[in-house]
Amino acid sequence: MNQDTGKENIKIYKGHIVYTESPEKFNVQENGYIIVENNKVTLANSSIPEKYSHISVIDFGDKLIIPGFVDLHLHAPQFPNRGLGLDKELLPWLEEYTFPEEAKYSDMDYAKKVYSRVVEDLWRNGTTRSVVFASIHNESTSLLFDLFVESGLGAYVGKVNMDRNCPDILIEDTQQSIKDTREYIENHIGKSEIVKPIITPRFVPTCTVELMKELGKMAKEFNVPIQSHLSENTNEIKWVKELHPEHKDYASVYDCYGLFGQNPTIMAHCIHNTEEEVALMKDNEVFVAHCPYSNLNLSSGIMPVRYFLDKGINVGLGSDVSGGNKIAIFDVMAISAQISKIKWLETNKELAPLTTSEVFYLGTKGGGKFFGKVGSFEEGYEFDALVIDDSNLFGEGLTIEERIQRFIYTGDDRNIVERYVAGNKIEKPSFK
Amino acid sequence: MNQDTGKENIKIYKGHIVYTESPEKFNVQENGYIIVENNKVTLANSSIPEKYSHISVIDFGDKLIIPGFVDLHLHAPQFPNRGLGLDKELLPWLEEYTFPEEAKYSDMDYAKKVYSRVVEDLWRNGTTRSVVFASIHNESTSLLFDLFVESGLGAYVGKVNMDRNCPDILIEDTQQSIKDTREYIENHIGKSEIVKPIITPRFVPTCTVELMKELGKMAKEFNVPIQSHLSENTNEIKWVKELHPEHKDYASVYDCYGLFGQNPTIMAHCIHNTEEEVALMKDNEVFVAHCPYSNLNLSSGIMPVRYFLDKGINVGLGSDVSGGNKIAIFDVMAISAQISKIKWLETNKELAPLTTSEVFYLGTKGGGKFFGKVGSFEEGYEFDALVIDDSNLFGEGLTIEERIQRFIYTGDDRNIVERYVAGNKIEKPSFK
Structure with a gap:
């Protein structure tokens, strides 16, 4: 666990952001940004507010970012x-x-x-x-x-x-x-x-x-x-x-x-x-x-x-x-x-x-x-996230909602390429 | 398709052999042999009859061999x-x-x-x-x-x-x-x-x-x-x-x-x-x-x-x-x-x-x-087979029946390591 303890612990992740504030529908930010401060989500948005412009963006490209x-x-x-x-x-x-x-x-x-x-x-x-x-x-x-x-x-x-x-x-x-x-x-x-x-x-x-x-x-x-x-x-x-x-x-x-x-x-x-x-x-x-x-x-x-x-x-x-x-x-x-x-x-x-x-x-x-505040990307939620590479799942011109549905119904662990818990990137365990 | 056309097209495969002659139970040969002649099963057995002793055995060790x-x-x-x-x-x-x-x-x-x-x-x-x-x-x-x-x-x-x-x-x-x-x-x-x-x-x-x-x-x-x-x-x-x-x-x-x-x-x-x-x-x-x-x-x-x-x-x-x-x-x-x-x-x-x-x-x-005669290892059946490596599925001291059950319920395509159809080993398609 590489928990930053510096004064300014800010991370910005970019990708197609998907979560569910309520059960009725997906919240989607296509090519959106998640700003994480002190391991908690500050904002999931389509652009980065000016005050964060000095922070470099971790860009997951065409991948999906979803809650863990x-x-x-x-x-x-x-x-x-x-x-x-x-x-x-x-x-x-x-x-x-x-x-x-x-x-x-x-x-x-x-x-x-x-x-x-x-x-x-x-x-x-x-x-x-x-x-x-x-x-x-x-x-x-x-x-x-x-x-x-x-x-x-x-x-x-x-x-x-x-x-x-x-x-x-x-x-x-x-x-x-x-x-x-x-x-x-x-x-x-x-x-x-x-x-x-x-x-x-x-x-x-x-x-x-x-x-x-x-x-x-x-x-x-x-x-x-x-x-x-x-x-x-x-x-x-x-x-x-x-x-x-x-x-x-x-x-x-x-x-x-x-x-x-x-x-x-x-x-x-x-x-x-x-x-x-x-x-x-x-x-x-x-x-x-x-x-x-x-x-x-x-x-x-x-x-x-x-x-x-x-x-x-x-x-x-x-x-x-x-x-x-x-x-x-x-x-x-x-x-x-x-x-x-x-x-x-x-x-x-x-x-x-x-x-x-x-x-x-x-x-x-x-x-x-x-x-507690876990399982969403609303403000104040702990940043538990997965990065999903669904490029092997086939199919073109899909909406982000369709891509998440396709992952759920046809994907497997090979599609999960990164994991975060409470703001920290979690590597594969290698227990002694 | 490497179909042998020689006079004597005999193959012998060794492994844990599992198939179902009838729905009620599994037929199992632990460390058994399947003899395939002209792409059809002659025998699935615990030993090799004398007349085949000159044929070299393709040994899949602890793996399972099941019908395709x-x-x-x-x-x-x-x-x-x-x-x-x-x-x-x-x-x-x-x-x-x-x-x-x-x-x-x-x-x-x-x-x-x-x-x-x-x-x-x-x-x-x-x-x-x-x-x-x-x-x-x-x-x-x-x-x-x-x-x-x-x-x-x-x-x-x-x-x-x-x-x-x-x-x-x-x-x-x-x-x-x-x-x-x-x-x-x-x-x-x-x-x-x-x-x-x-x-x-x-x-x-x-x-x-x-x-x-x-x-x-x-x-x-x-x-x-x-x-x-x-x-x-x-x-x-x-x-x-x-x-x-x-x-x-x-x-x-x-x-x-x-x-x-x-x-x-x-x-x-x-x-x-x-x-x-x-x-x-x-x-x-x-x-x-x-x-x-x-x-x-x-x-x-x-x-x-x-x-x-x-x-x-x-x-x-x-x-x-x-x-x-x-x-x-x-x-x-x-x-x-x-x-x-x-x-x-x-x-x-x-x-x-x-x-x-x-x-x-x-x-x-x-x-x-x-x-036709497909889907079993009884005599005369076309040799359609899969070799299953379930070593990643965890668990010890299981019977062969338990291992096949565990593969069905928890395995995936990564466990399938070889495929045969009508006697021929089938490699991953690489279409032009």
Whole structure:
């Protein structure tokens, strides 16, 4: 990270600038300029104001400049399982594929190998910010945290909590889980401006009431955010009902223990929620991580994104590796639009399909909001950006909007030629 | 094409051999051998019979050897539109995006540029055989045919017929359309063993009865196969009903004019067919090209593949560029499995999801059947093969089945390191 610390840290980038201030449409500056001062965007404009005329311009020519991608939900230790075991639904898949893999992360050599690759793959695919589940293991979770810091990518990294209904090899003692979480947070809070700890109860079925209660308190005490899963699968919902007959629904369990927006919270999936749960999400400003690839692979269903957007709920995108097989958020954008068309048909054309600008918004500013002013090129936003060379994608006379659509639907990591996070150019990680 | 013509044309390839004799499971030979004699597979086995001991082995080490991919449906002239205009349904999409692009193929320079790239992209993505719509233009359709021949890839290439309900710039005079088609077939039939002409009425709404009648006769006269579209979109079906109240359904229109299995026939899409139509498909041995990416993008719906398989109908996969945004058949395999899970949910778990071996079968032997003995490594099959280097995909201790699954779900063209068609190694096309 080459963070300039001089008095005048001003950079000007030139190219075709594309971002989404709001979901409805792309903001485009063809051959435009982005002025970045102290790592934040001052202006995205068609010309450079006089007072910046002494600054030399970094010119990306005919390339596109877009905000970095934001992944609101992925499981780093599941990375080696990408593309495997996808003939199962959620609960058997957890038992047969996921838990055995996650148990390996007491082995630091193994963790180093996998986590280095995870961070590298996020970098490669232009994911400049991500919100990550690690495993129950403090030591390797800390390692993942440090690898993010070293890489220059932004992240929330969570040590997973689970103290019931899971295999012996992964089950935590409640007190130990609480102690480890406290230690993890204390050791990492304030360590980095862009990599931070997050409270991470796996999901209700694997967390006792005592554990949830303490995690809720801890979130408050340290003022750290929270992530978990909600209403991914109908059997999971039934299970929660059996475990917690005292609560009226799944969301209320989290809410009762201070894990549902009391501090900023992300809930992954949210496919099968009741109207009341959605209203609670709205009131509590809970973020939803929409993970369509995972929802397809695990036969979970199609999340009604349009319904959530209409209700004014914060929605971002998640790769959900390894329930999801694709780590690239541009792939998740495309499938989000595609699958929303089936939702449209399923609902007798009531829930309108997502447009390209809408899915782009979800994968940039929509998720970026969880990080603060991230995911757009409006004034005051941190400069997280990708430079896209789409010259290999074929086709002539396209508008800038068409070029960004074409990249989302047909491009891949080879089209991403530069990455910036919080103003800093990020090179390919080379972990020692 | 380096076709050996000597008396003894025997090749032996070694690697992890994967194919699907039937959809239910993968056939795997770990560190196995494929013996190819006169460009056809003699044996895929764990060892080499004594009589071949004098033949040197081409050893691909830890790599996978799989059949080449078969694309039963794509539109070559729509290639520049990949990833564009995907906020529309079928009929407006045709009017606003597709027809204007297809009108350009009277320009031979433009056609050369696009078609060279199409063939190159098929090569890159391991599509060793494809069934292609060109446009109405004889000259550029012939060019596409010749580019396939030059490349060494197998294909059926069709000159499109359309003489009603289309824009002036693309509409054909009926007699001219018939004359051009006859000329196209006469000029290309017998020109190549693996690249052949195919009769290509666009779809019922754009073809008059007279044209369909003549095309049916021509298919019979020259003994050439037929391709078209069927029941992709509910508005399209309504339109056909309005145009042909005399026929009981969409399929019957084609059938009446000798375009529905009287010669080998592929119908793309088949999402909304009646039971009776499906029975006719079965009786007439009509192939279905399942094009899930296109069906998502154009909000067409989810084709009930399981229903067709249960009925014993021939199903293969189609990229349907540019309704489909992905040209790679391994991508189409993955989305076929993924979307079948939504079909399973939609049908109250009646139509079981497609497994990985099933979608692999569809994209190799299922579609390959249209070409004869293509898409498998059973005895007598033409040796169409890909060598897959998946060493960059991460993960240890996987079975061969897991490695092929991981390639389908997370790999890309970079993993394909060699391609063979009908016994010949195919290099990257370098068209003059």
